[in-house]
Amino acid sequence: xxxxxxxxxxxxxxxxxxxxxxxxxxxxxxxxxxxxxxxxxxxxxxxxxxxxxxxxxxxxxxxxxxxxxxxxxxxxxxxxxxxxxxxxxxxxxxxxxxxxxxxxxxxxxxxxxxxxxxxxxxxxxxxxxxxxxxxxxxxxxxxxxxxxxxxxxxxxxxxxxxxxxxxxxxxxxxxxxxxxxxxxxxxxxxxxxxxxxxxxxxxxxxxxxxxxxxxxxxxxxxxxxxxxxxxxxxxxxxxxxxxxxxxxxxxxxxxxxxxxxxxxxxxxxxxxxxxxxxxxxxxxxxxxxxxxxxxxxxxxxxxxxxxxxxxxxxxxxxxxxxxxxxxxxxxxxxxxxxxxxxxxxxxxxxxxxxxxxxxxxxxxxxxxxxxxxxxxxxxxxxxxxxxxxxxxxxxxxxxxxxxxxxxxxxxxxxxxxxxxxxxxxxxxxxxxxxxxxx
Amino acid sequence: xxxxxxxxxxxxxxxxxxxxxxxxxxxxxxxxxxxxxxxxxxxxxxxxxxxxxxxxxxxxxxxxxxxxxxxxxxxxxxxxxxxxxxxxxxxxxxxxxxxxxxxxxxxxxxxxxxxxxxxxxxxxxxxxxxxxxxxxxxxxxxxxxxxxxxxxxxxxxxxxxxxxxxxxxxxxxxxxxxxxxxxxxxxxxxxxxxxxxxxxxxxxxxxxxxxxxxxxxxxxxxxxxxxxxxxxxxxxxxxxxxxxxxxxxxxxxxxxxxxxxxxxxxxxxxxxxxxxxxxxxxxxxxxxxxxxxxxxxxxxxxxxxxxxxxxxxxxx
Numbered sequence: 001x002x003x004x005x006x007x008x009x010x011x012x013x014x015x016x017x018x019x020x021x022x023x024x025x026x027x028x029x030x031x032x033x034x035x036x037x038x039x040x041x042x043x044x045x046x047x048x049x050x051x052x053x054x055x056x057x058x059x060x061x062x063x064x065x066x067x068x069x070x071x072x073x074x075x076x077x078x079x080x081x082x083x084x085x086x087x088x089x090x091x092x093x094x095x096x097x098x099x100x101x102x103x104x105x106x107x108x109x110x111x112x113x114x115x116x117x118x119x120x121x122x123x124x125x126x127x128x129x130x131x132x133x134x135x136x137x138x139x140x141x142x143x144x145x146x147x148x149x150x151x152x153x154x155x156x157x158x159x160x161x162x163x164x165x166x167x168x169x170x171x172x173x174x175x176x177x178x179x180x181x182x183x184x185x186x187x188x189x190x191x192x193x194x195x196x197x198x199x200x201x202x203x204x205x206x207x208x209x210x211x212x213x214x215x216x217x218x219x220x221x222x223x224x225x226x227x228x229x230x231x232x233x234x235x236x237x238x239x240x241x242x243x244x245x246x247x248x249x250x251x252x253x254x255x256x257x258x259x260x261x262x263x264x265x266x267x268x269x270x271x272x273x274x275x276x277x278x279x280x281x282x283x284x285x286x287x288x289x290x291x292x293x294x295x296x297x298x299x300x301x302x303x304x305x306x307x308x309x310x311x312x313x314x315x316x317x318x319x320x321x322x323x324x325x326x327x328x329x330x331x332x333x334x335x336x337x338x339x340x341x342x343x344x345x346x347x348x349x350x351x352x353x354x355x356x357x358x359x360x361x362x363x364x365x366x367x368x369x370x371x372x373x374x375x376x377x378x379x380x381x382x383x384x385x386x387x388x389x390x391x392x393x394x395x396x397x398x399x400x401x402x403x404x405x406x407x408x409x410x411x412x413x414x415x416x417x418x419x420x421x422x423x424x425x426x427x428x429x430x431x432x433x434x435x436x437x438x
Numbered sequence: 439x440x441x442x443x444x445x446x447x448x449x450x451x452x453x454x455x456x457x458x459x460x461x462x463x464x465x466x467x468x469x470x471x472x473x474x475x476x477x478x479x480x481x482x483x484x485x486x487x488x489x490x491x492x493x494x495x496x497x498x499x500x501x502x503x504x505x506x507x508x509x510x511x512x513x514x515x516x517x518x519x520x521x522x523x524x525x526x527x528x529x530x531x532x533x534x535x536x537x538x539x540x541x542x543x544x545x546x547x548x549x550x551x552x553x554x555x556x557x558x559x560x561x562x563x564x565x566x567x568x569x570x571x572x573x574x575x576x577x578x579x580x581x582x583x584x585x586x587x588x589x590x591x592x593x594x595x596x597x598x599x600x601x602x603x604x605x606x607x608x609x610x611x612x613x614x615x616x617x618x619x620x621x622x623x624x625x626x627x628x629x630x631x632x633x634x635x636x637x638x639x640x641x642x643x644x645x646x647x648x649x650x651x652x653x654x655x656x657x658x659x660x661x662x663x664x665x666x667x668x669x670x671x672x673x674x675x676x677x678x679x680x681x682x683x684x685x686x687x688x689x690x691x692x693x694x695x696x697x698x699x700x701x702x703x704x705x706x707x708x709x710x711x712x713x714x715x716x717x718x719x720x721x722x723x724x725x726x727x728x729x730x731x732x733x734x735x736x737x738x739x740x741x742x743x744x745x746x747x748x749x750x751x752x753x754x
Contacts, residue, residue, distance in 0.1 A: 238538065
């Protein structure tokens, strides 16, 4: 046991000390900060108040109504929210429409460095607008689909209002009638509300599967490489004289696994801090709180977090052990590729099972897969997050995983023990079988 | 110290296609230096790996310290320097030694103290915080040597410990090996450098093609080899000695080194006869001495023919 700890410590310390580890550990949180801030920054670009020149060539004072509608649009919620648009109405007749319009357009669409913009855009309303809904907008921001659809939405609801009012519908009634539907979704577990929304469950499930997938691919390969490295550097000849292959491999799998978990922990911690502190953070970068909120980071209930971490750690090490077994079979990295593909297939099947599971969390496929140790780390957290799983099933599935992990290390150790002095010779499947039984 | 440290009983190890060790039996008594000699491919390293439990024998068994446990369970009492040296290249020297100590069951703090002491002793303490890969090959070998001895094992097994070392470092290692034996511990080392074995070993075993050729104390081996041996040193006119050296009635075997030669006299022939003959022919002599057979001569005589046919490519 002491010896295993020595191996674990060596693997962990040596891995954590490498430049690659330090750099990747630091870079990802930086990347995460950017991920949180960038979309918010980008969206806040569209959230500046834009100045609109409204050319009203209608005979029904349409400009006034549209101007009112635009003026009541706010950015964000609350009392101190800024107006989305500042509107100035320029009345025009059919004759001088072109002149007024072109005059305004001449003051529009400058980049700030050359000359100050007179207007962000020019909106032209005519009688035809009310009749057929046709109107024109000239502006520097026509490429922004979001800004355009927002503008169009506001104008069109203003038009609807004008049309209905013209037919004698009461404006108060009208406002009442046009309230949009707003649905909140909440997940229920064991007859209790869990406080998560449906989208969040889905997002978390997907996200967890993805993280595990990436982590296994990166760190599993590292376990394999490190087994191979021990062989090529011949250090294992000294080690095998004092350690059993089981001790060596278990130590290795745990050590590399811990290094990976530590890194994930740092990343996860950063993500948590970021998501809880994103409002002050956004403030630091001079963004409105609302802009920051537009990038949602789903919160994870503690129960799910525990389940996820358990399965993550176990799954991670189980696959690490599988990779170690492959490393034990081969002498070069190139050789490992043809075996590693089988493991990759397992991972991919597990990962894609998540999608099937999201559709039908309680189906036989999902239940079966959450017992199979190689798929459980992907499927069980998803099942847990989408439905309620009986504790007994959870315990059973976890026990199976621990057993599978030990079995895998044992198997790898058998192969390692026999394969250890076979250099430059790749075992056939028959030989492999003999090694395991030997 | 009469109990056998290692007892090898009729051990056979086959690799696909060839037999590396064939029904080998030998006993390594406790204390002293035991030399395992043999040509390349004789099975020295295989024998050592079998002792270390890295390989399992196909037949026969190996008993260590008269204990039923295998070498891994006894690894705290055994130090091992493999033929092919290997260390973690990215690890710092001191950390590496501590780790090796830990795998032998020494506590971390203790391992650190011992590692520092060993680095000091080997004159590489300045390199303690350097990575292994920054060290020269000779220095790496010293570090690994220290790693094998850190836990003060009763039995030290060294596979070709002096190969690849310069004379100064070889001397340092030799002194340490001798010191270990002087403490009453047992050293088993393999080599194919006979002069070294002759000077250091109390007992030797010569194996060839996986089989025992000679086994015993050095004195005993020489005695058993028997015959009278003469060492010659030539100054001039060596060519005139050719006929005399070829006379099988006088000389049984010649080991010609050019400027010198070691001869085994034929049964019933006298060294005086040889000297008289050489003087008569006018061969210039620098040295004429009746000697014990050297291990080298014994080695060549016993395994010369086999060594010539054994291939270096076969794993030793």
